[in-house]
Amino acid sequence: MQALTNRVKEVNRKPMSFMEKLYLPAIFKGMAITFSHIFKKKPTIQYPEQKREFSPVFRGLHVLNRDEEGRERCTACGLCAVACPAEAITMEAAERLPGEEHLYREEKYAARYEINMLRCIFCGLCEEACPKDAVYLSETFAPANYTRKGFVYGKEDLLIPNPKTDPQGLAEARGQHI
Amino acid sequence: MSEQQLFKVTIDNITIEVPAGTTILNAARKIGGDVAPPAMCYYSKLEGSGGKCRTCLVEVSKGSEKDPRPMPKLVASCRTTIMDGMEVKNITSEKVLDARAGVVEFLLINHPLDCPICDQAGECHLQDLSYEHGSESTRYEFQRRTFKKHDLGPHIQLHMTRCILCYRCVFTADQLTQKREHGVLDRGDHAEIATFIEKSLDNDFIGNVIDVCPVGALTDKTFRFKNRVWFLKPMDAHRDCPTCSGRVTLWNRGDEVYRVTARKDEWGEIEDTPEGKPGWICNTCRFEKKKTSDWIIEGPRNINRHSVIAQGHYAGKIGTNKPTETFAAVNDGRKPHLLMDIHSVSQVNKPEVKLSLIDGPAHSDAFKKNND
Known part of the structure; x- marks a missing residue:
């Protein structure tokens, strides 16, 4: 039969010699390889205690950003939602009332902002589309959940802790995964 | 005159015959596509509009059959009528594209560029124009002008900072309604659209100023931010x-x-x-x-x-x-074992919150009411 590739190897069908029939040398040879691995560097880590550094371009769970004064940056312009290839992002906008200036940066804001993490493919296009530096993909995963309901992330799940009222929370959130 | 005279005009090397008295812009629109110059202030349905924004500038490389000299300067195509044998260059002329880029820069000098907030985004002529002809960044280093806010009544929202002073809304109010109550006040840099004594515009057809506005200066309050x-x-x-x-x-x-x-x-x-x-x-x-x-x-x-x-x-x-x-x-008629109704989880698009029936823009209380 004609070989399909040029990597074909003929199987050696010669009868085994006396040394090969003993089997033991071959077993010791194999065990030596196994034992030598004990002294080699381990490729695994002890996960919850030890964590591996993420690549700087890692795209994980989304966060909604606030500015230095703790105001929400998102203005519900809808560019992330229109850029999203998985149609995971939905939002509803509202007008800022007088007296809410400390909460929202611009006169329009996202009253509701949701990302369906089941739909999200973590491509990062929302981050790229955002004209207000409001949405970022962080260096963390979406935690596992028993039901699908737990994967629809609202604004309260996405917003970063307020640097004015909760500086400690913000530091913790940063320290956890940086 | 028994028969209307037809003039031959060549725009971007495409020849077309149009009746005498047609403007270059309208002749170009008959050809259609990229040949038609953009127009921010000209509105064919409004008498007297045009000639203000200068975005429709074209080069006339041959005046007419009888007088083939080119026109010395770029002309506003919405206000210049064609002559027999005229040759016009629009996108084939370097000069026109350069001038248009300059016009766009001027139009954007005081524009707040708040497209993420603006309701006109996506159907804004200024957005289209600046994508096509504008530059990436601004050279303007000064504070952009701002205005005192005017309330134009319950239906129309005025954002004077976005206005490019095309006068379309003024013509609309003048020609469609019995009495016009708004116009352009002040001069030069301070010129602004306003009602005379902060009167609300309540004419039966005044809502059309929203449709004629090429930018987001006049927007629908009942749709605001919805x-x-x-x-x-x-x-x-x-x-x-x-x-x-x-x-x-x-x-x-x-x-x-x-x-x-x-x-x-x-x-x-x-x-x-x-x-x-x-x-x-x-x-x-x-x-x-x-x-x-x-x-x-x-x-x-x-x-x-x-x-x-x-x-x-x-x-x-x-x-x-x-x-x-x-x-x-x-x-075969089997029902799914597990079916998640998205409304049981999602806060967005709640069936009981009818955004479309709220009068003005939604506020935080519109959502709080149904907060669970």
């Missing part, structure tokens, strides 16, 4: 209106009517009714009929596929088909 135009589904619809033609475009989300506008043609101008009159619509149709039951829906509107509004928009039969649950149909 949704982005590219998430809405434009549908042609009509109703029997005693005051106007009643032929409109509904901007739907599901079955909710978020916004009602007049039908616009490819130049962003109001379409004519079958009787040949401009299809202006009245305030009742525009601001008060926000229920599907008020309208007879004709079908989805055709949207140019280069427009962002065409994303997720399907014309024809597909556009009118409603999605149905197919699971049982393909599984």
